Amino acid sequence: MSSQATAQSASVADKSGFKYDTSKVEWHKFFTPGTYYRILNVNIEARTADMLVKFEAEGQCMYHRHACCTSTLVLEGELRVREQINGGEVVKVKAAGSYSNGGLGEVHIEGAGHEQAIIFFGMRSDNDVIYELLNDDLSLKRAVTVADFDYDWRTKWPGDFRAV
Numbered sequence: 001m002s003s004q005a006t007a008q009s010a011s012v013a014d015k016s017g018f019k020y021d022t023s024k025v026e027w028h029k030f031f032t033p034g035t036y037y038r039i040l041n042v043n044i045e046a047r048t049a050d051m052l053v054k055f056e057a058e059g060q061c062m063y064h065r066h067a068c069c070t071s072t073l074v075l076e077g078e079l080r081v082r083e084q085i086n087g088g089e090v091v092k093v094k095a096a097g098s099y100s101n102g103g104l105g106e107v108h109i110e111g112a113g114h115e116q117a118i119i120f121f122g123m124r125s126d127n128d129v130i131y132e133l134l135n136d137d138l139s140l141k142r143a144v145t146v147a148d149f150d151y152d153w154r155t156k157w158p159g160d161f162r163a164v
Helices: 003-016 146-156
Strands: 035-043 048-055 064-066 069-076 078-085 088-095 099-102 107-112 117-124 129-134 140-145
Touching: 035 146, 048 107, 048 146, 069 078, 069 088, 078 117, 107 117, 129 146, 140 146
Parallel strands: none
Antiparallel strands: 035 048, 048 117, 064 107, 064 129, 069 099, 069 117, 078 088, 078 107, 129 140
């Protein structure tokens, strides 16, 4: 999708007043205060994981490095991305309706602006690592894998696996 098409879809979404209904989403606490997640799907063979992340107002995750291609769709609020580039920090703001694809190798912190934000993340890996959690000095704290997502999905949302 071209950046022009992405910008057009973002402006249409902003004017629509769309707000994602989270009343039936079963959220679990994520890595940092004010962040919650809901795993939607994991496919170990395809090395993919999809999830929703909810950031409370001003909430944010920790520094991490994307080890795979990641698609994001801002469903509500705005996504603020504090990216480390050439030893400095650049802040990008993505409004509701914004879609992006890429992120491989990016080091950043994601979070909300002054209002709650809900983001869809679709992660597609060539190996088993989805992202790497980083310490404050940006050294590796822990790699998060497709298997980690699968384990969380099966233990935190077991109802997703009951026979229909």
